[in-house]
Amino acid sequence: MTTISPANPNGDESTTYAAALERSTVLDSLIDDSASADPQRFRMLTGDRPTGPLHIGHYLASLRNRVRLQNKGVETFVVIADYQVVTDRDSVGDLGENVYGLVLDYLAAGLDPERTTIFTHSAVPALNQLMLPFLSLVTDAELRRNPTVKDELALSGSRPLSGLLLTYPVHQAADLLFCHSRIVPVGRDQLPHLELTRSIARRFNTRYAAGQSVFAEPEALLGDVPLLLGTDGTKMAKSKGNVVNLRDSADETARRIRAARTDSERRITFDPVGRPEVANLLTVAGLFLGESPESVAEQVGNGGAAALKTTVVEAINEGLAGHRSRRAELARDRAAVTAVLHEGNARANEVAQRTLATVRAVMGMAY
Incomplete structure (x- = not known):
């Protein structure tokens, strides 16, 4: 080899x-x-x-x-x-x-x-x-x-x-x-x-x-x-509390993502250098949806940060629904x-x- x-x-x-x-x-x-x-x-x-x-x-x-x-x-x-x-x-x-x-x-x-x-x-x-x-x-x-x-x-x-x-x-x-x-x-x-x-x-x-x-x-x-950022825009880490845990409920996930940093621009674009926090959320959504972050950005369009965060919350909660269900069942024994x-x-x-x-x-x- x-x-x-x-x-x-x-x-x-x-x-x-x-x-x-x-x-x-x-x-x-x-x-x-x-x-x-x-x-x-x-x-x-x-x-x-x-x-x-x-x-x-x-x-x-x-x-x-x-x-x-x-x-x-x-x-x-x-x-x-x-x-x-x-x-x-x-x-x-x-x-x-x-x-x-x-x-x-x-x-x-x-x-x-x-x-x-x-x-x-x-x-x-x-x-x-x-x-x-x-x-x-x-x-x-x-x-x-x-x-x-x-x-x-x-x-x-x-x-x-x-x-x-x-x-x-x-x-x-x-x-x-x-x-x-x-x-x-x-x-x-x-x-x-x-x-x-x-x-x-x-x-x-x-x-x-x-x-x-x-x-x-x-x-x-x-x-x-790629390296993912936490909800505060810095490196994602358990010690910082800037993460969405796998064990979190759907409501907890929504609360954490709604508190995530973005910017004031209405049009959502994928720009890792100029808009790192927005790009990170697009990347997370894309990874759960099996789509490119550019494609997710096009779908959100002029919806702004609120629409972007809604998309991310839905992508995470749908992507982890099976995991969370199996986890709850396993925890019973x-x-x-x-x-x-x-x-x-x-x-x-x-x-x-x-x-x-x-x-x-x-x-x-x-x-």
Whole structure:
């Protein structure tokens, strides 16, 4: 399998992205073309931090794609990264309910626990043990220049950099490599994380496995959903409260969208540079309707912000009606939802223990 070139932190980032995008297109074609490829040879890991409810950004950019790939036959692992909740905060918050809510949304969206392994960090000790040898393969400088580490530190204000936040990219590498994930759905901003994981895989094979391929280098599957803004015009984020949650009612959705920022121009046009808030609402509506934002803009026309927001509310509520109905039904049987997580944890543990046994063996630690 052809691989993309490793990222050069001092080189041309756009060139790295172009190479990743080209390879991602090839991978997507291989998965889609069942006549020429067996999708089961691919394995995918993705996941979420349980810091709060999932919102429409997660649904549009990630959840729908996970279900698509699962249904194409890709073996799928979804990690609920509960240990990562405390990378940048002082307490775990309502962690149990947040984890439960994530599983509800996964199942409501169409993830099938028979084909997708849903598990939590904390329930898979062997996965976390991989961090120790992996940490020996990276430098302090590599970790400190990681964009996510820098961004999270900046957002945390004056709080000191925790060891867990600093080593977050290595923990993510352990997530990907414990299950031998071959494809990783990511956005452009997450490519540096993946490149560090690829470096760790190469270095482990060279330093500890005498050149054996214990770990393959996972490849990026880049999404085509643009970065979405929140209702306040800034980046959509749970922590900002500028989102429409999947669990919100139709009325709550309407209230949130009606409060969204727009502008005073009557004619609705799609202009991401000049009218970013309006363009964002058009994009959201288009993604739910399966139409281009330009087409949605033409339909709204001279209706102004009020008509635009009505269109967006209707698109979201109709698009999520089935999801919300399934979620409510699943929530009536909490024990069954919890059982899905228990079964996923058991399955992930089996995989992690096999991987850790291999690592110990090649490192001469099979006592």
